[in-house]
Amino acid sequence: MIDLRSDTVTRPTPAMRDAMHAAPVGDDVLGDDPSVQQLEAHVAALLGKQASMFVPSGTMANQCAIRVHTQPGDEIIAHEGSHIMHYEGGGPAVISGCMIAPLSGLHGRFSAQQVRSAVRVDNVHYPRSALLLIENTHNRGGGSPWPVAQLHEVCDAARDAGLRVHIDGARLWNASVALGVPAAQLASKADSVSVCLSKGLGAPVGSLLVGSHECIARARRVRKMLGGGMRQAGLLAAAGLHALHHHVAGLAQDHEHAKLLARAIASNPGLALSEQHEALAGGERVPSTNIVLFSLRDGLAAQLCERLREAGLLALPTGDRSVRVVTHLDVSPEQAQRAAGVLATIR
Ligand SMILES: Cc1ncc(COP(=O)(O)O)c(C=O)c1O
Structure with missing residues (x-):
């Protein structure tokens, strides 16, 4: 059987299993797991950010980011086909108490002008526009990557209006390879980015949220609250490191x-x-x-x-x-x- 349902079906290779077997581990909730720390430092550096946090899934990475960047009653501007809207169990509403202002556009993309028009004026009747969420590549948009100029333009439009920017980069590696652009360039204008290791790369479990020291320190509290603090997670981190070193190209x-x-x-x-x-x-x-x-x-x-x-x-x-x-x-x-x-x- 050739399984083309999703890129999440990849299994660890023998070499990846060897790396997992050899991984030094400790209690990561107590800050003791060297393999997790190595992975977090590596991914933060790859994306040009100060810090990163290992989580079990892309969904948890996105939901931690949303919780960090918003207050209950806030509005998130996102594409109408975005993963956070359709496939995360209503997480923005449940975990962060947020509404979503959906934008339309082919390929999962929209323009800076659409972002500017969607930002609410300051008025007690309205939710507060707090966060722009960009998915790159866009799953329901046919795996389309954002052209760098358009990506930076929409980020600038949001930041000029005082919004934070989060990129759901579950497949940011695919965007980086397809465009021939370093992942850090795709992440440069965002406050936080989530990336996955278990989509197309062979790792069994794992995603990371990257951002500033402050953003990640706050996200660690959310991760713990959601039950995402893992103990000897270095076994999984070692698989992720192997995936990044050997499978991205x-x-x-x-x-x-x-x-x-x-x-x-x-x-x-x-x-x-x-x-x-x-x-x-x-x-x-x-x-x-x-x-x-x-x-x-x-x-x-x-x-x-x-x-x-x-x-x-x-x-x-x-x-x-x-x-x-x-x-x-x-x-x-x-x-x-x-x-x-x-x-x-x-x-
Ligand atoms: C664009 C996008 N974001 C987030 C996720 C969530 O990842 P996970 O399944 O690890 O929660 C997925 C999963 O396929 C995805 O395609």
């Missing part, structure tokens, strides 16, 4: 595989690639990173996914007629070719 191959699958889908008269994928000069749509979204011209997504399963492919229905396939570390070039053959011919 390989994301480029995942992106090539996604293009191969997208071309196969485009050649199938029964399927249509999502308009979330940007069109090249010649009009061809291709994914920029590792997520491929498409729809059926006829029939139901769940039934198509069943037929794909019978043909040896696992794909994820994302709506009645829409489907997602995602490439990752555990998809070999041979499997990508085989998957493309199935996607080109499936009826």
Whole structure:
């Protein structure tokens, strides 16, 4: 079976398991785990920030950030398709008491002018606009990365209006590889950034929140409150360090595989690639990173996914007629070719 449901399905490689086995550990809640400390220092440096905090999931990293940057009753400006809105269990409302002002736009992106228009004037009737949240790459936006200039412009617009900026960078490594830009440049205008180790990189568990010393000190209190303080977490941190040292460059191959699958889908008269994928000069749509979204011209997504399963492919229905396939570390070039053959011919 070729599992293309998500890049979260990757499993630790034998070398990663060796690194986990050898990791020095201690009680991280007491500040004693050298492997966690090494990972936190490494990721803070990669993103050009003062500090970072290891957490079990991207969701916890995002929710800690939201709690740190907001007060109950505040409003978060975010894309209408953002992960924090759809897939984090209503966390902003429950954990931070916040509302979300959703912005529209293809590829999960919006303009600086949209941000300026969404910021509330100071009036007792309104929630206070407190935080801009940017997702990079954007999951429901077809894994699209933000062009650096547009990213910096929207960050500037928010900061000029007195808002904090958080980047949900669950797949920031994919954006960095696809754009050929250091991750620190993508993080430079944000107050905090969350990054994941368990999406496409083989690590079993783990994400980090990065930001200033003050931001991370406050986030550590939130993490503890949410039950995210972990003890001998160095076993997991060692997997994360291994992933960052050995698997980030390989994301480029995942992106090539996604293009191969997208071309196969485009050649199938029964399927249509999502308009979330940007069109090249010649009009061809291709994914920029590792997520491929498409729809059926006829029939139901769940039934198509069943037929794909019978043909040896696992794909994820994302709506009645829409489907997602995602490439990752555990998809070999041979499997990508085989998957493309199935996607080109499936009826
Ligand atoms: C954009 C984005 N943000 C956050 C998350 C949450 O990560 P986790 O599943 O580790 O909570 C995901 C998960 O896929 C994601 O795609």
